[in-house]
Amino acid sequence: MAQVTGHGGGVWSLKVPIPDNPLGHTLVHLLDTDAGPVLIDTGWDDPTSWDTLSDGLRALGTSVHDIHGVVITHHHPDHHGLSGRVREASGAWIAMHAADTEVVRRTRASRPGVWLGYLTAKLTAAGAPEEHLAPLRAARASGRTRTLPGLRAALPDREIVPGDLLPLAGRRLRAIWTPGHTPGHVCLHLEETHPARLPGNGRLFSGDHLLPGITPHIGLYEDPDDTTVTDPSPSSRLRSSRGDPIGDYLDSLERVARLAPAEVLPAHQHAFTDAPARVRELLDHHEERLTGLRALLATPLTAWQLAERMEWNRPWDEISYGSRNIAVSEAEAHLRRLVKLGHAEAVPGDGPLTYVAV
Structure with missing residues (x-):
């Protein structure tokens, strides 16, 4: 059964389950407009998720067929997964930031196996052991890439332009570009008086950017066309320092704090107030982590070795296979930030990429 929460002022949230995921669900938000209901995110492309979304909309006196538009905070499958089905059922438009639309376009256009090949090469360069790489090679050879989520995600038909008001009749919803979790992540600022008159500036649909009790995953932006992941030459190591997701995320956090919304409506967990305090x-968390990692890099380490030594919510031996890939990506993003700050550098040589503090 759908769990629906009213937030006042024509805003509701629906808990849409994520299969086999500790997050449990995505909070899909529905916003009433003069032209019809608009969804902010849609949930995972799964039959149970679809049924839950449909049941929740019926509980609100509407249906999937009535949806006027879909605004996507970012391209991840627990947010964008059902967008295509919603559009097929209703004729709704789908809006997304251009940077994440490009990720969707590139993923759809990639040959079978490209993403697994890219991940294998990236983990090889990060120093992953052979026993971790073998399942990826086997999956690519067997053609199991068809089961990867997001390979056929819907292409949006509208662009979210940072700073602009979205064209929603009767509402003032402004796009705030908040890269970090993905290159095109956006928060959506509802520039209207809070229905309970809470102090602050409207409400913020924060996607995964700002969550009340967990820190979002910040890894390197994925790009299967990035040849630097397989080229160990010194010049390639220098080129691989392009992009800084941690830096993007920290800057985006400060941008959101300056908005000082009265309430934050995230895509996971629950609504909360005092965004500046959470920011x-x-x-502070990321500053402490960067300081700790710089200390670890007194001895040259690969990204895999660094991830093994970082503090997680459980010991490394208890972290699942997929979560280890995510952990290594986070280690790489923090390494990228340390390099950008001049606090670490790549060590010349062949084999996996090794970094040391400077």
């Missing part, structure tokens, strides 16, 4: 907690 400060996250800024």
Whole structure:
């Protein structure tokens, strides 16, 4: 059964389950407009998720067929997964930031196996052991790539332009570009008086950018066309320092804090207030992590070795296979930030990429 929460002022949230995921669900938000209901995110492309979304909309006196538009905070499958089915059922438009639309376009156009090949090469360069790489090679050879989520995600038909008001009749919803979790992540600022008159500036649909009790995953932006992941030459190591997702995320956090919304409506967990305080907690967390990692790099380490030594919510031996891939990507993003700050550098040589503090 759908769990629906009213937030007042023509805003509701629906808990849409994510299969086999500790997050449990995505909070899909529905916003009433004069032209019809608009969804902010849609949930995972799964039959149970679809049924839950449909049941929740019926509980609100509407249906999937009535949806006027879909605004996507970012391209991940627990947010964008059902967008195509919603559009097929209703004729709704789908809007997304251009940077994430490009990820969707590139993923759809990639040959079978490209993403697994890219991940294998990236983990090889990060120093992953052979026993971790073998299942990826086997999956690519067997053609199991068809089961990967997001390979056929819907292409949006509208672009979310940072700073602009979205064309929603009777509402003032402004796009705030908040890269970090993905290159095109956006938060959506509802520039209207809070229905309960809470102090602050409207409400913020924060996607995965700002969550009340967990820190979002910040890894390297995935790009299967990036040849630097397989080229160990010194010049390639220098080129691989392009992009800084952690830096993007920290800058985006400060941008959101300056908005000072009265309430934050995230895509996971629950609504909360005092966004500036939560931003400060996250800024402090990443500063402490960067300081700790710089200390670890007194001895040259690969990204895999660094991930093994980082603090997670469980010991490394208890972290699942897929979560280890995510952990290594986070280690790489923090390494990228340390390199950008001049606090670490790549060590010349062949084999897996090794970094040391400077």
